[in-house]
Amino acid sequence: MAIHAHIGVLAFPVVSHAAPLLTLVRQLAAASSSDIIFSFFNTEKSNCAIFSGQEFDNIKAYDVWDGTPEGEAFSGSHFEAMQLFVDATPGNFEKAMKEAESESGLKISCLLTDAFLWFACDMAEERRVPWVAFWAASPSSLSAHMCTDQIWSMMRSIGAAEREEKTLSFLPGMSSVRFSDLPGEILPENSESPLAIMIYKMVQKLPKSTAVVINSFEEIYTLIKNDLKSKFQNFLDIQLSILSEDPSIVSGDSDQECLSWLEKQRHASVVYISFGTVAEAQPEELAALAEVLETGEFPFLWSMRDNAKKLLPEGFLNRTSKFGMIVSWAPQLKVLENPSVGVHMTHGGWNSVLESISCEVPMICKPFLADQRLNSRMVELVWKIGVRIEGGVITKNGTIEALHYIMSNETGKAIRENLNKLKQKAENAVKLDGSSTKNFKALLELLKSSRGV
Numbered sequence: 001m002a003i004h005a006h007i008g009v010l011a012f013p014v015v016s017h018a019a020p021l022l023t024l025v026r027q028l029a030a031a032s033s034s035d036i037i038f039s040f041f042n043t044e045k046s047n048c049a050i051f052s053g054q055e056f057d058n059i060k061a062y063d064v065w066d067g068t069p070e071g072e073a074f075s076g077s078h079f080e081a082m083q084l085f086v087d088a089t090p091g092n093f094e095k096a097m098k099e100a101e102s103e104s105g106l107k108i109s110c111l112l113t114d115a116f117l118w119f120a121c122d123m124a125e126e127r128r129v130p131w132v133a134f135w136a137a138s139p140s141s142l143s144a145h146m147c148t149d150q151i152w153s154m155m156r157s158i159g160a161a162e163r164e165e166k167t168l169s170f171l172p173g174m175s176s177v178r179f180s181d182l183p184g185e186i187l188p189e190n191s192e193s194p195l196a197i198m199i200y201k202m203v204q205k206l207p208k209s210t211a212v213v214i215n216s217f218e219e220i221y222t223l224i225k226n227d228l229k230s231k232f233q234n235f236l237d238i239q240l241s242i243l244s245e246d247p248s249i250v251s252g253d254s255d256q257e258c259l260s261w262l263e264k265q266r267h268a269s270v271v272y273i274s275f276g277t278v279a280e281a282q283p284e285e286l287a288a289l290a291e292v293l294e295t296g297e298f299p300f301l302w303s304m305r306d307n308a309k310k311l312l313p314e315g316f317l318n319r320t321s322k323f324g325m326i327v328s329w330a331p332q333l334k335v336l337e338n339p340s341v342g343v344h345m346t347h348g349g350w351n352s353v354l355e356s357i358s359c360e361v362p363m364i365c366k367p368f369l370a371d372q373r374l375n376s377r378m379v380e381l382v383w384k385i386g387v388r389i390e391g392g393v394i395t396k397n398g399t400i401e402a403l404h405y406i407m408s409n410e411t412g413k414a415i416r417e418n419l420n421k422l423k424q425k426a427e428n429a430v431k432l433d434g435s436s437t438k439n440f441k442a443l444l445e446l447l448k449s450s451r452g453v
């Protein structure tokens with residue numbers, strides 16, 4: 001079959017952005033019967049993490065420079081890595097795109113990029129091709145970012161003290177959300193941070209995109225969705241968490257070990273803890289959580305980066321080894337699917353929230369940054385599928401209270417019923433005539449109709 005379109009996919013190299021983008025691309029490639037090729041541009045490290053050595057038909061991965069000066073080994077934080085990468089854009093992408101065009105003999109006919117990469121708007125204009133932007137975080141955070149100017153002007157009219165409790169009732173679907181729940185990048189005092197600058201530039205460019213794609217399902221947020229639809233030429237919700245059947249998900253002995261351990265636990269008894277790929281809890285918060293797990297003998301599976309383990313109380317691992325397990329990376333979707341998991345203690349990252357919904361696991365949210373406070377609010381007050389840890393800080397009492405709330409028959413039952421209803425909606429969205437399926441087909445048609453030269 002003749003190839004019609006060459007899609008240049010530009011990823012933002014953090015797991016929770018690049019992995020769902022690859023999931024989307026894999027679904028598109030599988031559905032497009034070889035008339036589209038995808039060149040996937042991402043840093044080497046991120047490509048290694050998300051492809052895990054696998055190859056997929058019609059998708060070719062290209063490594064772009066991550067910005068680390070040649071000959072230097074990078075040893076900084078996530079944020080420093082992000083900054084180096086941002087400084088290397090768009091030149092690093094341009095270089096790899098030329099290589100892909102020359103190898104395939106096909107000009108890139110459409111750009112499908114992480115929405116953060118706002119400069120793709122200019123690239124697409126220069127190349128006279130469509131720009132499809134993929135927003136990896138939650139719909140409510142996109143909605144809030146798109147209203148940054150309005151939020152600033154409201155903030156000028158209220159005192160700093162009022163921010164804590166005052167809600168964003170002037171924004172559609174946000175009446176339960178407080179100013180203090182907003183992502184830090186929206187706040188005027190952070191407007192000079194590199195991430196805030198990047199997102200603000202994106203806000204200016206997104207209305208020019210041919211389409212904005214988001215990992216979600218329309219039925220979860222009608223008012224916000226309608227508002228977003230009015231702001232963009234095309235706004236497409238595609239439910240990736242349910243669509244994805246990632247073969248890399250159980251990727252090694254340690255994954256298998258933790259799934260086998262779960263098999264031996266009682267139904268809905270295990271507390272699964274993960275604060276995602278970026279957030280770091282304070283040492284005193286880790287200590288409080290460890291104490292609750294140990295004294296209450298709660299069965300737990302804790303996904304914790306190696307560098308955080310040294311912050312645990314001395315002897316904790318030995319003393320809890322009969323009922324707990326700590327891993328540096330868990331096959332999260334498989335873990336949440338396991339019936340022994342009773343509660344998901346999460347930072348409220350968007351992918352984690354969606355995964356908890358699709359596996360019907362109640363959440364205890366401990367938000368840290370970005371859209372996590374917003375998502376936690378929606379979890380607790382709008383969807384009523386979990387609780388936000390009191391005061392947003394892990395304390396002994398707050399954790400015990402939240403665990404009892406979820407584990408108790410009455411409140412836990414209501415949460416599980418709400419989860420079940422949402423999960424049904426998510427499943428309906430990916431049925432043949434579901435909203436997500438329709439949006440997916442619309443996106444596929446859009447990509448197909450872009451023509452290589």
Ligand code: U2F
Pocket residue numbers: 015016017136137138274275276277278279303328329330331332333348349350351352353355369370371372
């Ligand atoms: C940033 O979020 P994170 O990457 O910290 O968190 P998530 O959006 O929840 O994504 C984490 C993904 O990593 C997977 C998990 C999710 O798909 O299943 N994972 C895993 O498989 N095993 C583990 O041990 C731990 C995680 C940001 F901080 C958030 O505020 C945003 O909402 C998010 C999306 O933009 O990106």
